[in-house]
Amino acid sequence: MKNYTLIVLLATFTGFAVNAQVVESGAQLQLIADHFKFTEGPAADAMGNVFFTDQPNNRIWKYGTDGTLSVFMEPAGRANGLYFDREGYLIACADEHYELWRIGMDKQVQKLAVNYKDSLFNGPNDVWVSPSGMIYFTDPYYQRDYWTRTSPKMHNRALYVYNDGRVTRLDSQFKQPNGIIGTPDGKFLYVADIGDSKIYRYAIQANGTLADKQLFASQGSDGMTIDAEGNIYLTGKGIDVYNPAGQKIEHIDIPANWTANVCFGGPNRDLLFITASEKVFILKMAVKATH
Incomplete structure (x- = not known):
């Protein structure tokens, strides 16, 4: 499939108006497109364009701030x-x-990390980059139909950091680590153990290591994001929003079988971009993310 641009006609879901502390009053969920197989991994660049994946179809897409949707990269390493x-x-x-x-x-690829010590990773799943440039990522194990292997080489399903060519294992006490997000000031890291229905918070040390692991919420999450107020957004069956104290303050229904991930995008970082099964949505927020 060649790269192409599709002018997006936003389809408003009548009846899905959301009343929430974090959502703009009267805002409605808007469907961007629904022709994907399974969407994941949204991330916004400095201008607010959102890039996301359709992993089964091996593509990375771009949703521009001008409302256009285009294939950024194919194939895309799944x-x-x-x-x-x-x-x-x-x-x-x-x-x-x-x-x-x-x-x-320019779509040029540099392979930063391909193994830990002498073992291949299980399959890096989600990633966050700290303000200092350290790359934190989760490595669970989800059997893929495009793999020839049928079991992991490493027993540990763990959290890692990549920094200056070196991979360090930070925590292996998970059933199935998944979503990850850090605070914009680089002080705290949140990691989901979706296999154990828990979210943990860590204090990030000056050298990039972690300390003071605490249970933040008794709920799992596929992907996560954070707004400028420090609220954490968890995904799965819709979106659940927790304040920095770990109190659930809102639930946002999403008309899809599974909500995989979220991020803030748009020129003002006040659009919540939502990847949900074969669909992607946006929702205007009363809060925003930091640039």
């Missing part, structure tokens, strides 16, 4: 979670061969 680093490169969990990639806007 990319799953995405995040932009401070230099404008797209960091991707390239699941096809269990790797962590750095992708330029």
Whole structure:
């Protein structure tokens, strides 16, 4: 399939107006498109354009601030979670061969990490880049139909950090780590153990290591994001919003079988971009993310 641009006609879901502390009053969920197989990994660049993956179809898409939708990259290493680093490169969990990639806007790929010690990763799933440039990623195990292997080489399903060519395992006490997000000031990291229905919060140390692991919420999550108020957005059956104290303050229904991930996009970072099964949506928010 060639790269092409599709002018998007937003379809408003009548009856899905959302009344929430974090959603703009009267805002309605808007469908961008629904012709994907399974959408994941939304990440916004410095201008607010959102890149996301359709992993089964091996594509990375771009939703522009002008409302256009286009294929950014194909094939795309079966990319799953995405995040932009401070230099404008797209960091991707390239699941096809269990790797962590750095992708330029010219689509040139640098393989940052392909193994831990002498073992292949299970399949990097989600990723967050700290303000200092350290790359944190989760490595669960989800059997893929495009793999020849049928079991993981590593027993541990763990959390890692990549920094300056080196991979360090930070925590392996998970059933199935998945979603990950950090605070914009780089002080705290949130990681979901979707296999154990828990969200943990860590304090990030100056050298990038983690301390003071605490249970933040007794709920799992596929993907996560954070707004400028410090509220954490969890995904799965719709979207649940927790304040920084770990109190659930809102639920947003999404008309899809599964809500995989979310991020803030748009020129003002006040559009919640939602990947949900074969669909993607946007929702105007009363809060925004930091640039």
